[in-house]
Amino acid sequence: MTTEDLHELAEKETDRQRQLRDRILYCAAAGCVSCGSHATRDAIKKALKERNLEKEVEVLGTGCMGLCGEGPLVKISSDGSVYERVDEETGRRIVEEHLCEGRKVGAHLIDTSQPFFSSQQKIVLEHCGKINAESIDEYIAAGGYGALARVVTEMQPQDVIEEIRKSGLRGRGGAGYPTGLKWGIVRKAKSEQKYAVCNADEGDPGAFMDRSVLEGDPHRILEGMAIAGYAVGANQGYIYIRAEYPLAIERLKLAIKQAERLGLLGNRIFESDFNFRIDLRIGAGAFVCGEETALLRSIQGRRGRPRPRPPYPSEVGLWGMPTLINNVETYANVAPIINRGSAWFAGIGTPKSTGTKVFALAGAIRNTGLIEVPMGIPLRNIIFDIGGGTPEGTEFKAAQTGGPSGGCIPAEHLDLPVDYESLATVGSIMGSGGLIVMDSTSNMVEVAKYFMDFCMDESCGKCIPCRVGTVHIYGLLDTISRGKGTTDDLALLEELCVMVKETSLCGLGQSASNPVLSTLKFFRHEYTDLLSKPESFVPSVSPDPASAGPADGPAANDGHDSTTHA
Amino acid sequence: MAILTLTIDGEQLSANDDETLLEIARQHDIAIPTLCHLEGLSDVGSCRLCLVEIEGSQKLFPACTTRAQEGMVVRTKTERLQRNRRMIIELLASEGNHQCAVCVVNNHCELQNLAYEVGLTHTRYPYLYPKKRLDASHPDFIIDRNRCVLCTRCVRVCHEVEGAHVWDIAQRGIHCEIISDMDQPWGTSPSCTSCGKCVLVCPTGALIAKGENVAEMEKKTDFLKYIVTARVKREWINTDGEE
Incomplete structure (x- = not known):
């Protein structure tokens, strides 16, 4: 193989593609495959065969097209139309109406001018959804x-x-x-x-x-x-x-x-x-x-x-x-x-965080899927423009980046640019790119508990803080979430989180408490609301029983939780 | 090899650049608590008791695996470190089933000594009371996993010094446990040479000799130094040998 051979291969493949009448691309990534894109492919192929088009129109499986929540996705190469939720029947109709009669199948057509498509900048994903994922010739041609x-x-x-x-x-x-x-x-x-x-x-x-x-x-x-x-x-x-x-x-x-x-x-x-x-x-x-x-x-x-x-x-x-x-x-x-x-x-993104970043959007967001954006783009643009915001009737509460090692970013930090340094300032991390959006129905103590359960389960057990500490953090979170926790438990939880973060051997343990610490930082009231209310302290020997009411019982609670005694 | 100077707890000391902070501190009688470390075995940095502060960094460094550098300023006894050490012992106490009063190594136990040292009187976390297995199938020794702190000294001494690699770790996280060979009764292990080194290096009463009564057994780890010193060439020892 020489450079000339490589060019030759590329030209040969480009020629082959040029001679086709059209190409139908279906998403063959795990998400679309799991919602039936193979059946769609078979239906399309069958429909093509019935019309003797199987030699002129190629059907090929590509990488992820992005809008995973609306799969299976199908794209027509010649005019770039993208169809969503293409079942077998729709696949047949696309061949019949779009390819043969030139009429787009309106009900399943995606508007590709919406921000989900137009606000992205694809470098890493530039071939995903465009070339056959199983063909080296197509990769070389690209x-x-x-x-x-x-x-x-x-x-x-x-x-x-x-x-x-x-x-x-x-x-x-x-x-x-x-x-x-x-x-x-x-x-x-x-x-x-x-x-x-x-x-x-x-x-x-x-x-x-x-x-x-x-x-x-x-x-x-x-x-x-x-x-x-x-x-x-x-x-x-x-x-x-x-x-x-x-x-x-x-x-x-x-x-x-x-x-x-x-x-x-x-x-x-x-x-x-x-x-x-x-x-x-x-x-x-x-x-x-x-x-x-x-x-x-x-x-x-x-x-x-x-x-x-x-x-x-x-x-x-x-x-x-x-x-x-x-x-x-x-x-x-x-x-x-x-x-x-x-x-x-270096011209893309911010001076310190160059290039683009791929994010996997999941959770309470309309456009679930895979996106790639330039670094430094505000979180708001990712969630509300590209992601389409939270589902109707709910309100954005927090975005979780960095998985079990990351933290939650609340609504007041939505204008934060997404780059390595900015995310660290609010106690989260860039992480590998998972972005989970939570709406007003999410309970942050449960969120922290979920991630701690994950870390506890995944701890290798080598160092003591991570092996035992995560178990006790989970136990304390569980106690608090069941309404049985006290202010002492909360103090113990915070102390333990800091200790596990400071002393663990590897990144897993050092970051395991991040979800707890960041939800405590931004949603502390959700923890304190769950704490069990101690019985009002009533002095056993009261000079005047009538005055032992809740309104002026300073001795009862030393200024702590002074609002909770009704 | 270069000679350098560094400061530990305000004292100016000289050291070789291949020495760890723990080695230097011990040479100069600066006490740093350890549990997984044992002279003569490779270091794995897993107990986190020997963590120290180094000026210029927010992070904590394990003294047993951190090498000295010129001009390093090290602190080994700050309040933050002491608090973390106490909590580590507290976590260990809550993790296993440590009943000192009925233990063979009562008063000769490293875990017990560490608890005294860090001033641990009780634990604030609920005891986990794990169900752990005891194996007395070996003719001379017993392994009582209820008292194991997973320091992996037995794993390392068996692999690195005896060369038998009977012990290893199974499961993960809180379910970790020491197993012999293919998780079979110790007495049936074909690779065990019954040398007893694992019993001697075990810091607690997890590995004990049969026939000893409560508070009777004292462990001696000095033998390791002699064995290791006696080996002129150490190259063939796989020091990356834990597990």
């Missing part, structure tokens, strides 16, 4: 592997790292560590053997960004990893993906096979002396394996437990060798930066 070709044949590893550094790309896994800096550290580490690892162990409740990218554009990740491998001097890559994503695993396996067959992975890539292989490692379902040191142990076939850092994996990683670990979305940004230059990327 410019795929061009960045790898350029990097391997024209650039020095140091220049690649410099380009990534200048772009300002930061780790999309949540912590936001500068990617170029990390690559530079691994490059400089002295070792015969280095590794590049992709963290696809996306485990936050309500988050499905990485899954969508892997299902919709798997080659983008392979290309990004190969570029990273070239830059840091690694010849072996691992994708650590959770077993709960069978479709993504299937597509990745296929993609690796396709890339190997074309010589885009393996030995002597683009006839250079650069070799790079990628293998999959399937996670066994532990949330903590998303923590990098636990993830590395798990790849080595050992128990997924974190270890203290330093040393960081960039110095001591897989089998003791320097190892680069990046998130799926981080790798997905690599090829566009190489193709279009770091200056272009």
